[in-house]
Amino acid sequence: MTSRGLFSKSMLGFGFVFLYVPILSMIFYSFNNSRLVTVWDSANSPTLKWYARLFDDSQVLSAAWLSIQVAAMTATGAVILGTLAGLVLSRFGPFKGRAFLQGLTTAPLVMPEVITGLSMLLLFVTLEQLLNAAFGWQFDRGVMTITIAHITFTMAYVTVVVQSRLASFDDSLEEAALDLGARPARVFFRITVPLILPAILSGWLLAFTLSWDDLVVTQFVSGPGSNTLPMVIFSRVRLGVSPVVNALATIMVLIVALGVILSAILMRRQEQRRKREEQMAASG
Amino acid sequence: MKLATARMSRAAPGRLGPVWTFLFRYGPPRWTEYVLRNWSGQRLVIAVPYLWLLVFFLVPFLIVLKISFAEFSPLGRPPYEPVFQWLEEGALQIKLLIGSYVYLFNEPLYVSSWIYSVKVALISTLLCLCLGYPMAYAIARATPTYRNVFLMLVILPFWTSFLLRVYAWIGLLKTDGVINNFLLWLGIIDEPMSMLYTSFAVYIGIVYSYLPFMILPLYSNLEKHDNTLLEAASDLGAGPIKSFMRITLPLSFPGIVAGSLLVFIPAVGEYVIPSLLGRTDQLMVAKLLSDEFFLNRDWPKASAVAIAMLMLLVVPIMIFQHFQNKELQANRR
Known part of the structure; x- marks a missing residue:
């Protein structure tokens, strides 16, 4: 029983690493100064250069x-x-x-x-x-x-x-x-x-x-x-990677994450209110 | 308004002639009245989504089917010759050109991309199952608080752009990408491996993008399992592996089927992942369809590819719908 639990738990951990490392690396390299995106330019990074480019990009x-x-x-x-x-x-x-x-x-x-x-x-x-x-x-x-x-x-x-x-x-x-x-x-x-x-x-x-x-x-x-x-x-x-797209992706991921966290908080509050009402109904 | 009427009457002898005669004879006031009097509200409510789906989902398929039997014209656009034609003697002539279909199954480029698409979809589905099953199992066995957090973590990537998640893998897999740099730094490899633009990259992309579709049906199945069965098995002396093979695995079969089909069906027709990560010398069917359409402007061949792909997927789609309906009925009870 325990060995099976261990196996599935470690697969769960591996699965989450697999799901989130690409997104996190995309966010991380959006602050890289280099045009090559994945070659970290430690002299000039982190930088917000690509975000500035993004907001100048009328096509996007x-x-x-x-x-x-x-x-x-x-x-x-x-x-x-x-x-x-x-x-x-x-x-x-x-x-x-x-x-x-x-x-x-x-x-x-x-x-x-x-x-x-x-x-x-x-x-x-x-x-x-x-x-x-x-x-x-x-x-x-x-x-x-x-x-x-x-x-x-x-x-x-x-x-x-x-x-x-x-x-x-x-x-x-x-x-x-x-x-x-x-x-x-x-x-x-x-x-x-x-x-x-x-x-x-x-x-x-x-x-x-x-x-x-x-x-x-x-x-x-x-x-x-x-x-x-x-x-x-x-x-x-x-035709390959583009640092502006990394910046755009970071903003989109942040919006989604904020939305999910907000809705989780709202749902939790609603649930607490319902519980309180249930208690009041039971006692009163 | 006047202009429109004039044009309409000029167009009347054309193909739509009978329609206009009908509409003028039973003009708008009459047939709206008829509809309002004879159709109860309920029928109208049924009619709205029904009509939308008929016009925008079913009719398009009939058009694709029709064009797939037409002859290629270098201009690309229809009108193609009608499939049905009334001959002067009053006989109905049905003219179907199966040239596009013959080409589809004889041209080596096509045959190899059919086989390749099915192979890629099968391998990715299998990999997805191997990763998704233990994950779903662990989530179903977790305490309720953790369970909700885990489920949220599984669903969260689904809400962020599919295209950008596939794009993220370019940065990881390319020759001077994150994985190669990391392995070089660790000293595990001496020179970078070429992983981008291979079948391997496509498998990764598909497993990554469709993993939630595998986990969720499996989870909703595994969560319902009765733990007393496993306890009984262990009381009777079955080891964990045996009780898993004899109890959990057979019980989770509907979840496995649903999850696998939800991955397999879209994977066969996947376009974005192979175009961004896949081999350039071996196309998948969806890319072939879009090239045939956009580059060669060969509408009949593109339509024939679509119909053939549909035929290939019709059995898995029917199985999926069967399980879906069963699930909905089970929920109702």
Whole structure:
């Protein structure tokens, strides 16, 4: 028993080293003066030179702004559609085509990105031609097409999160509200949404992150002039390391770490408050 | 508005002619009224995500399928010749060109990259399982406080950019990179090893990026195990290895399948990791698809690659969905 415990524990330690050494080394070398990144220039380091370069880099900054816009729109759209799909799948009982909808929502989760990207692009090209033939409308591929493609593959994640949250409690509250005469839409907004709010929030964050990160699908569906941040990063690191990218990575890791720590503190506080309330309820 | 109507009526005899006739006959007021009267709210709620997925997920695949049977035109863009065509005698002609598919399985470059992709995905999945299983096991056996910390540590890298995490390995693996410098400094090696742009680098990249997908399903399975079974086994005289092989391992089989498929399926179609870390003389299928599309502008061949990749992955995807549905039903109970 103990030898097995020792083995799995040391593998756990090794796994964490494996997971975190690359990130830490990337942060460490962002303060290196040398352009070679991994050759430490001890005479002139640590330096904030690359951070200054980063904030002068208009290509990176405008790409980051575009990515934020796309990710925010994607997350909002994906949350709306994904919540509806999750609600339909877990609350509407059996209906014609339910299994098909379940398949459609889980398939994007495991679909290789190149296939999604190619098929979305071919759809947009076809739509372009049809709309042009029918109305004479023209549209360019850009923010709009990127957002639609991102919503399509991120809504699957939101659906799974919402569906498993809805499956974790029964619908007695909703039924009670319906029995008391509330209309379905009111029940949804007053009962269901507050109950699944944590799932909706984490779904939004998940969709935002996935969209912010996506390279492959975006490369297919973006048009000329709409370069998102991952596209800019990819074109720079394709041929090797770049110190500015290290600085950018450090900032992004810090933001994520801060967010995770903050949410952990918030969750802990909420839990403590709940415990206190439970105690008060028990004693009073 | 007037302009649009004029253009519409001019376009009416075209391909969309019947649609416009229908829309004008049952103009907007009528069919919206019909929808509102006959569709209860529930149906509308079902229709919204359904329609979105049909239009933006299913229809695109049909288009890919159609174009994969078309003929290569050097301009790249469609219109390609329609697959279905009404001949003058009223017969339906179906014209499928399988040239792209024949090419796919005869061209040595293609065949070798199919084999290479599956090989890379299999080896990486196996490595991921070897590292992920003990990690998930240790997390499931830890005390609740540690357990949450460990889980957070596993998930945390997932929230930081995938591209940047792959990029980090360039700095570690390259010839004057961190690992080589460290080993040289220790005196273990005399000259730097070339690790970047090899298959080894791709395995590392895939294991690194997909490790959370392996650990989480395994953890959620291992956590549910009943400890009394192991106690009973040890009371009856089974050693730790035997009780692991006979009890824990078989019970965790669904977790192993789910985790392995979550790694294997995206690994076959992986694009970013081999482009940044992998061999330049041996492509993986995803890179082939994107080269065929962006460099050669050969849309039919790129589409045929996509369809073939889908066919290859359809069985693992079905198995995954089967387990996923089972899991959801188990949670409901």
